[in-house]
Amino acid sequence: MNVTTRKEEIIVVASRLFKEKGYTAVSMRDIAQAMGIKAASLYNHISGKQELLSTLVLRLAEDFTLGMEAVQQESGSQVSKIRKVIELHIDITVNASEALAALNNDWMHLEGEDLHRFVGMRETYEENFRSIIKKGIEAGELQPHHPEVILFSILSTLRTLYLWYQKRGKLDVNVLKKDMVAVLLRGIV
Amino acid sequence: MNVTTRKEEIIVVASRLFKEKGYTAVSMRDIAQAMGIKAASLYNHISGKQELLSTLVLRLAEDFTLGMEAVQQESGSQVSKIRKVIELHIDITVNASEALAALNNDWMHLEGEDLHRFVGMRETYEENFRSIIKKGIEAGELQPHHPEVILFSILSTLRTLYLWYQKRGKLDVNVLKKDMVAVLLRGIV
DNA sequence: GTCTATAGGATGATAGAC
DNA sequence: GTCTATCATCCTATAGAC
Numbered sequence: 001m002n003v004t005t006r007k008e009e010i011i012v013v014a015s016r017l018f019k020e021k022g023y024t025a026v027s028m029r030d031i032a033q034a035m036g037i038k039a040a041s042l043y044n045h046i047s048g049k050q051e052l053l054s055t056l057v058l059r060l061a062e063d064f065t066l067g068m069e070a071v072q073q074e075s076g077s078q079v080s081k082i083r084k085v086i087e088l089h090i091d092i093t094v095n096a097s098e099a100l101a102a103l104n105n106d107w108m109h110l111e112g113e114d115l116h117r118f119v120g121m122r123e124t125y126e127e128n129f130r131s132i133i134k135k136g137i138e139a140g141e142l143q144p145h146h147p148e149v150i151l152f153s154i155l156s157t158l159r160t161l162y163l164w165y166q167k168r169g170k171l172d173v174n175v176l177k178k179d180m181v182a183v184l185l186r187g188i189v
Numbered sequence: 190m191n192v193t194t195r196k197e198e199i200i201v202v203a204s205r206l207f208k209e210k211g212y213t214a215v216s217m218r219d220i221a222q223a224m225g226i227k228a229a230s231l232y233n234h235i236s237g238k239q240e241l242l243s244t245l246v247l248r249l250a251e252d253f254t255l256g257m258e259a260v261q262q263e264s265g266s267q268v269s270k271i272r273k274v275i276e277l278h279i280d281i282t283v284n285a286s287e288a289l290a291a292l293n294n295d296w297m298h299l300e301g302e303d304l305h306r307f308v309g310m311r312e313t314y315e316e317n318f319r320s321i322i323k324k325g326i327e328a329g330e331l332q333p334h335h336p337e338v339i340l341f342s343i344l345s346t347l348r349t350l351y352l353w354y355q356k357r358g359k360l361d362v363n364v365l366k367k368d369m370v371a372v373l374l375r376g377i378v
Numbered sequence: 379g380t381c382t383a384t385a386g387g388a389t390g391a392t393a394g395a396c
Numbered sequence: 397g398t399c400t401a402t403c404a405t406c407c408t409a410t411a412g413a414c
Contacts, residue, residue: 024211040399141378156350160345175335188332
């Protein structure tokens with residue numbers, strides 16, 4: 001049985017093209033050609049180009065939001081929560097590396113309420129992460145560096161993992177999680 | 190005296206707009222409007238939109254290439270070379286944070302020989318960095334993690350620093366260097 | 379150095395036939 | 397569900413006046 005609708009096919013093809021050239025540089029004709037149909041036919045399945053972007057970005061943003069909420073409700077140490085966040089990013093990267101490009105690079109082309117919702121979700125996510133780091137410093141679990149530097153250095157690595165995972169992605173996911181946690185938490189020296 | 194030519198003004202304005210919306214989403218009309226002139230007038234100073242992109246990207250790529258060559262010729266430990274590379278990225282970020290967006294996100298819109306040159310420079314840069322890390326592991330200066338994980342985690346943080354520097358950039362550059370080196374080398378735990 | 383006017387083509391999207 | 401035909405608009409770039 002085929003559980004993949006035509007609409008979902010279009011979204012998958014679009015995410016691949018968006019990753020390669022960016023949302024603005026991809027035309028509806030490009031997407032249609034990659035599917036072997038004409039551009040006009042796309043509009044039988046989707047309302048327009050914007051819907052493709054907002055579907056890709058908001059879906060993923062919700063995954064991150066739900067994942068972070070789950071981590072926040074755990075009872076372990078702050079370091080174990082950070083480890084869970086790292087694993088969350090790796091899991092999402094492995095499952096949706098194409099769509100992550102849109103989330104990272106093309107979110108600013110969202111319009112109206114979609115843009116507003118995304119920015120809100122991203123801010124909440126960062127604030128939750130920041131809170132874990134601050135508590136970790138207070139509890140003496142983390143080095144007393146500037147919390148923003150810690151937050152940024154971890155988050156920037158995790159956010160761009162998708163760029164690197166496909167190219168060098170021969171590593172087993174569990175090995176990757178183990179090494180990434182070690183490098184990000186304990187450094188390299 | 191005014192050392193800023195009209196052409197340089199256009200490049201600066203374009204880099205700001207490219208950072209905000211991406212190369213493809215910025216029109217010549219946008220750039221002209223931001224300068225208070227008409228689009229056609231831009232062509233008296235530049236050959237076209239492509240020239241703006243290739244100037245921004247290749248200029249910076251050369252800065253990184255020269256900086257890396259200087260680091261490679263130093264005589265210190267591998268860790269001290271990594272520290273120098275981190276400082277190189279921070280210096281360039283502070284001086285050209287707008288243009289870094291084009292280098293990171295829009296290099297794929299370069300054409301012909303410019304694209305080829307950029308990709309070559311980037312590969313050489315990564316190869317040099319990888320070589321420092323491998324020597325560091327061999328010499329026992331660095332933890333024996335997968336070299337690619339170390340390379341990626343440092344480089345992804347440094348490459349996206351420009352996104353974060355402007356927002357939270359109240360930190361003194363020397364404090365930032367110190368904290369960034371500490372976090373990237375020694376971790377946070 | 380900037381303007382108006384415009385060429386020549388690409389773009390997102392719709393209407394209506396099959 | 398896909399097609400052809402088309403619209404209205406936007407795009408980069410050029411020509412030529414001032």
